[in-house]
Amino acid sequence: MKFQIGTKLTLYSVSPFMACTQKLELEITGEKDNRPTFKKRGFCREYFLPELIESSLLFEGWDLPLKLDSEVKVKDGILTKSLFRGNACLNLVAPIEVIAQYVTNRNLNDLFTREDAVIQIDGDKEIPVFPNAPSQSAVVDRIRSHVLISTEAILL
Numbered sequence: 001m002k003f004q005i006g007t008k009l010t011l012y013s014v015s016p017f018m019a020c021t022q023k024l025e026l027e028i029t030g031e032k033d034n035r036p037t038f039k040k041r042g043f044c045r046e047y048f049l050p051e052l053i054e055s056s057l058l059f060e061g062w063d064l065p066l067k068l069d070s071e072v073k074v075k076d077g078i079l080t081k082s083l084f085r086g087n088a089c090l091n092l093v094a095p096i097e098v099i100a101q102y103v104t105n106r107n108l109n110d111l112f113t114r115e116d117a118v119i120q121i122d123g124d125k126e127i128p129v130f131p132n133a134p135s136q137s138a139v140v141d142r143i144r145s146h147v148l149i150s151t152e153a154i155l156l
Contacts, residue, residue, distance in 0.1 A: 003028040003036050003049075009108070010064055011050070012057040012090055014117075019088040021069060024050075025062045055114040057090060059106050066102060067093040069121045085126070087139045089117040092129075096120045099129050116140045 003009070011024040025041035026049075036049040041062060052058060059066075069091040070084035085091050092099050103118055116135035120127040126143045135141060 005030055007060065008062050009038075010059045010062060012059075012066070012068075012092070013050075013053075014055055014088050014090065018084075019086040020084045021089070021091045023068050023071075052109045052111055054111050055090070055117060056109050057103060057112060057118075058108040059102060060108065064102070065094050065098055069093060072121075085121070087119075087126075087143075088137070089119045089139060089143075090114070091119050091121050091126070093121045096127065096129055103129065119143060 005028055007028045009026050009028070011026065013022055013024075014020070015022045026038040026047075027041065028036055028038050028049075029046055030037045032048070037046045038049055039046055050056075068084070070082050072093050073080050073082055099118065099120055103112075103115065115130040115133035116128070116137060117140060118129040120129050127147055128140065128144055131144060131147070135144075
């Protein structure tokens with residue numbers, strides 16, 4: 001994948017260490033050894049662009065409407081806290097239509113195949129954005145079963 005120097009990109013991926021969603025805002029600065037180099041937003045050091053894998057989302061631009069679950073501040077009495085889910089899914093906070101539109105139409109990663117792992121976070125609720133996408137993940141199956149049980153309870 002070729003990028004022009006100065007292109008601003010946002011990469012969403014799952015941390016291999018904590019299994020939580022992480023976001024990297026970067027700007028393409030050049031190329032070394034046929035690999036794009038970039039700087040993180042607000043930093044000077046150059047890095048190589050990480051290899052894109054089937055569970056990484058890559059979008060053009062910064063300040064996208066897709067927030068991480070850990071970026072949302074929750075008031076808990078007199079304290080304010082941030083929460084994250086270590087479920088190895090892409091946990092995003094935005095209207096479900098916006099998330100689906102970005103993943104379907106604006107994702108620059110041609111290797112992306114993990115639609116099943118895209119989860120909308122709405123308060124304490126985890127909602128699969130693509131509930132009919134095939135999945136081999138026990139975590140995704142658990143999230144889908146909770147949504148199904150909740151929907152059935154509302155219908156009763």
